[in-house]
Amino acid sequence: MECYKFQLVAIVSLVxxxxxxxxxxxxxxxxxCKIAQSRLSDAAADxxxxxxxxxxxxxxxxxxSWADSVRFYTRWSGPLHFADSPDxxxxxxxxxxxxxxxxVKGRCVVGAIGNFTDQLLTYKTKSNSEYNLTQSLLYLSxxxxxxxxxxxxxxxxxxxxxxxEVRWFRKKENLHHIWDVSIIETAEExxxxxxxxxxxxxxxxxITKGSWAKEVKGxxxxxxxxxxxxxxxxxxxxxxACEYAYKDVTDGETLSDDYFESRLPVVQLRLAQGGVRLAAxxxxxxx
Ligand SMILES: *[C@@H]1O[C@H](CO)[C@@H](O)[C@H](O)[C@H]1NC(C)=O
Ligand SMILES: *[C@@H]1O[C@H](CO)[C@@H](O)[C@H](O)[C@H]1NC(C)=O
Ligand SMILES: *[C@@H]1O[C@H](CO)[C@@H](O)[C@H](O)[C@H]1NC(C)=O
Ligand SMILES: [Zn+2]
Numbered sequence: 001m002e003c004y005k006f007q008l009v010a011i012v013s014l015v016x017x018x019x020x021x022x023x024x025x026x027x028x029x030x031x032x033c034k035i036a037q038s039r040l041s042d043a044a045a046d047x048x049x050x051x052x053x054x055x056x057x058x059x060x061x062x063x064x065s066w067a068d069s070v071r072f073y074t075r076w077s078g079p080l081h082f083a084d085s086p087d088x089x090x091x092x093x094x095x096x097x098x099x100x101x102x103x104v105k106g107r108c109v110v111g112a113i114g115n116f117t118d119q120l121l122t123y124k125t126k127s128n129s130e131y132n133l134t135q136s137l138l139y140l141s142x143x144x145x146x147x148x149x150x151x152x153x154x155x156x157x158x159x160x161x162x163x164x165e166v167r168w169f170r171k172k173e174n175l176h177h178i179w180d181v182s183i184i185e186t187a188e189e190x191x192x193x194x195x196x197x198x199x200x201x202x203x204x205x206x207i208t209k210g211s212w213a214k215e216v217k218g219x220x221x222x223x224x225x226x227x228x229x230x231x232x233x234x235x236x237x238x239x240x241a242c243e244y245a246y247k248d249v250t251d252g253e254t255l256s257d258d259y260f261e262s263r264l265p266v267v268q269l270r271l272a273q274g275g276v277r278l279a280a281x282x283x284x285x286x287x
Pocket of ligand 3: 199202203
């Protein structure tokens, strides 16, 4: 009995320690959701409040990584966190790239965003949805973050940078993790006294007043009256992966100040776009 208990504890600890290789880290996702929730229309804010689990206390950012935390026991959701494109092509095509490892079409982050958008559209039309719309909201909010992490639409053979081993300053790290977590962490340590809220506030200031203010309308728009348009975000993502994330990186090298300073603006842009677009999508859904 004791032995079994010990094993259980060991397994649970191991699972908790496993690195999350599928998404911005907790902070990146929280930032996206925090920006989004501050931009909701009254109707969308109300729907989100109704749908959030009570323990979230109406704070979407607190449950923005829920989709990562259930990955281990919802195996079907694994492929929905990313899309892989052919090596070195630097473009994305839904028919070609949005599939899981066994080739089932639509099973990638772009298909998932469409899926959970469609589910949430039943909130207004049906009093008793066949879906758990709380989960639909948490999935949509999470995947909207993922699709904006450039290496979530990366190359197939290196699994979006997961197999590229480098050093981040002195620490061994893979390239994917550097984009999920390290660049954000280093920025917060260096410029914000490790305070995520101050970093988020700066992003919000740039969205409303700063350099991005004129572009925001364009970020929000979906062509053809679509409610969500993640194909566009995935196409931007692989371009940025090629131009910034993969660029000039070789296996085993050390990435430090130069890489950090030149890539941070891209991370900032993608976090801001993720938040703005999540809000715009929720506003269209709950209108
Ligand atoms: C759509 O959501 C359902 C859960 O409601 C899930 O079973 C299915 O795998 C999802 N498909 C995609 C492409 O997201
Ligand atoms: C819907 O999903 C949430 C989050 O997993 C869960 O807490 C809740 O009990 C579910 N609701 C129903 C009606 O199954
Ligand atoms: C905000 O914009 C300024 C000016 O372009 C830039 O230097 C700064 O890094 C941006 N900060 C964030 C958090 O986006
Ligand atoms: Zn994810």
